[in-house]
Amino acid sequence: MILAPESLSELSAEQLREMLGRLMGDLEHARGDLRHKQAVIDKLTHENAVLKRLKFAAQSERFSPEQRSLLEESLDADLQAVAEELEQLAPSTPERQAKQQPKRQPLPAHLPRREIRHDPKSTTCACSCQMKRIGEDVSEKLDYVPGVFTVERHIRGKWACAQCETIVQEPVEPHVIDKGIPTAGLLAHVMVAKYADHQPLYRLEPIFGRAGFAIPRSTLAQWVGTCGVRLQPLVDALKAVILSHGVLHADETPVQMLKPGNGKTHRAYLWAYACGAFEDLKAVVYDFCESRAGVHAREFLGDWQGTLVCDDYSGYKEGFKSGRIIEAGCLAHARRKFFDLHVANKSQIAEFALEQFGKIYEIERQVKDLETEERKTVRQQQTRPVFDALHEWMTLQRQKVPGNSATAKALDYSLNRWSALTRFVEDAQLPADNNWIENQIRPIALGRNNWLFAGSLRAGQRAAAIMSLIQSARMNGHDPYEYLKDVLTRLPTHKASQIEELLPHRWQPASDACA
Numbered sequence: 001m002i003l004a005p006e007s008l009s010e011l012s013a014e015q016l017r018e019m020l021g022r023l024m025g026d027l028e029h030a031r032g033d034l035r036h037k038q039a040v041i042d043k044l045t046h047e048n049a050v051l052k053r054l055k056f057a058a059q060s061e062r063f064s065p066e067q068r069s070l071l072e073e074s075l076d077a078d079l080q081a082v083a084e085e086l087e088q089l090a091p092s093t094p095e096r097q098a099k100q101q102p103k104r105q106p107l108p109a110h111l112p113r114r115e116i117r118h119d120p121k122s123t124t125c126a127c128s129c130q131m132k133r134i135g136e137d138v139s140e141k142l143d144y145v146p147g148v149f150t151v152e153r154h155i156r157g158k159w160a161c162a163q164c165e166t167i168v169q170e171p172v173e174p175h176v177i178d179k180g181i182p183t184a185g186l187l188a189h190v191m192v193a194k195y196a197d198h199q200p201l202y203r204l205e206p207i208f209g210r211a212g213f214a215i216p217r218s219t220l221a222q223w224v225g226t227c228g229v230r231l232q233p234l235v236d237a238l239k240a241v242i243l244s245h246g247v248l249h250a251d252e253t254p255v256q257m258l259k260p261g262n263g264k265t266h267r268a269y270l271w272a273y274a275c276g277a278f279e280d281l282k283a284v285v286y287d288f289c290e291s292r293a294g295v296h297a298r299e300f301l302g303d304w305q306g307t308l309v310c311d312d313y314s315g316y317k318e319g320f321k322s323g324r325i326i327e328a329g330c331l332a333h334a335r336r337k338f339f340d341l342h343v344a345n346k347s348q349i350a351e352f353a354l355e356q357f358g359k360i361y362e363i364e365r366q367v368k369d370l371e372t373e374e375r376k377t378v379r380q381q382q383t384r385p386v387f388d389a390l391h392e393w394m395t396l397q398r399q400k401v402p403g404n405s406a407t408a409k410a411l412d413y414s415l416n417r418w419s420a421l422t423r424f425v426e427d428a429q430l431p432a433d434n435n436w437i438e439n440q441i442r443p444i445a446l447g448r449n450n451w452l453f454a455g456s457l458r459a460g461q462r463a464a465a466i467m468s469l470i471q472s473a474r475m476n477g478h479d480p481y482e483y484l485k486d487v488l489t490r491l492p493t494h495k496a497s498q499i500e501e502l503l504p505h506r507w508q509p510a511s512d513a514c515a
Contacts, residue, residue, distance in 0.1 A: 080225030081458065107140050107181065108213055111151045118156045118170040125161035131168060134160045143183040149213045152183060174492035176230050177223065187227055188485035190220055195466045196480050228462035230491060235465040237499045238472065239285045246306035247276030247429050249437035250316065252292060253444060257460055270444055270464060271296060277436035278429050282475040283505055284440040285468045288460035294318050307427065309434050312417060329420030332433035337410035349397055349407055356390045364432050376428035387422050440471055472504040486510055
């Protein structure tokens with residue numbers, strides 16, 4: 001607030017002190033924001049320098065051709081992602097806006113063209129004169145459907161009024177990649193090919209070449225990096241929605257991550273979190289981390305409160321000590337111990353235990369489609385007696401077998417976690433096992449055969465984010481390509497406050513939304 005000098009003279013000393021205090025507070029707040037932004041810029045600048053050094057320095061002889069290709073893809077995508085984030089943080093100035101964009105080569109003339117004309121709805125000037133067309137601007141974007149490239153020619157006519165010298169032209173439509181050649185459809189195809197079909201970019205390059213236009217993998221990697229940054233707000237919103245539910249599943253699977261400095265890999269982990277199997281929301285969020293340390297799960301969950309369905313991994317245990325998170329065990333893991341025992345030596349103890357687990361799962365098949373209260377009633381009447389008898393039998397058998405035997409370990413796994421394993425009997429919103437999240441993590445495990453490794457921590461995090469959207473779209477019955485194509489088309493003009501409308505469980509195609 002700015003006051004004229006004569007207005008200031010009318011204020012009392014107390015009012016002036018109060019105003020000065022507010023101004024000092026605003027100034028300190030602005031300084032804090034500036035320090036935070038500068039810290040982020042410094043971090044990104046350092047990361048950018050490291051990535052450039054890795055990209056342009058001499059490469060180690062230990063890299064195989066496949067490793068080098070995947071590393072170069074990750075570095076190019078990471079460099080572009082860092083550049084995008086720096087661009088968002090940097091203040092907008094006339095000098096930056098006037099910066100010349102590098103001139104690109106025209107798209108091949110042999111590709112089929114499709115003209116899209118953008119003209120004003122009315123060519124009548126405000127002075128009532130009929131405007132005349134005096135020219136046009138043409139921009140071309142590359143589109144792709146499997147096996148065929150086409151070019152969209154966007155023609156924006158210029159209309160002028162001779163009377164009042166007014167010129168009218170439709171504005172350029174915003175795009176995920178500003179002034180770039182790819183359409184949202186081509187970007188969606190690259191995202192789905194890389195993160196759903198697990199095709200590395202060095203394989204996409206010759207595939208596109210056979211279709212008539214070989215896009216360099218470095219260009220593809222830059223597109224991937226930009227899309228990763230642009231789609232991240234959706235993943236953040238999806239995570240917030242998942243953490244608003246009271247029942248979550250959690251699981252993790254190993255993924256090799258490259259350490260470019262020495263050309264070796266180490267074991268990183270992809271963690272997966274999803275709402276309970278009986279919840280209405282169908283969504284999953286993957287979180288790529290450098291290790292399997294429990295701190296990663298605690299950081300993801302934050303101050304979340306509810307029931308977590310998981311296996312017996314110790315990394316989750318710390319979260320249960322606070323009392324905010326209740327543990328629900330996985331009956332499938334307990335059953336698996338006895339299954340392995342039976343396969344190994346045809347154990348009669350294992351056979352009987354498997355029969356009892358089979359009875360419980362048969363009841364679960366009958367109640368899975370029932371309402372919550374009905375499910376709880378059936379479990380109390382039918383599942384509870386089976387569990388009570390099984391617990392008594394396991395306790396008795398444990399007293400008879402040697403303490404270091406495989407049978408003892410199988411029995412101890414169930415007996416030591418009995419409360420967690422049977423919690424679903426009391427809470428009808430809980431499933432009997434963690435198979436729901438294991439099914440969502442299976443596509444990641446299948447894709448590892450094509451990945452070889454994640455090229456960097458940032459590349460792993462980007463893959464986790466985009467795969468979260470793709471798998472969530474699948475869970476809701478959407479074609480991932482159609483979903484990403486529509487989202488990438490609408491995202492540049494979509495309000496940040498309404499980002500949830502683009503999440504897979506709420507998404508509607510633009511045509512349906514208009515109807």
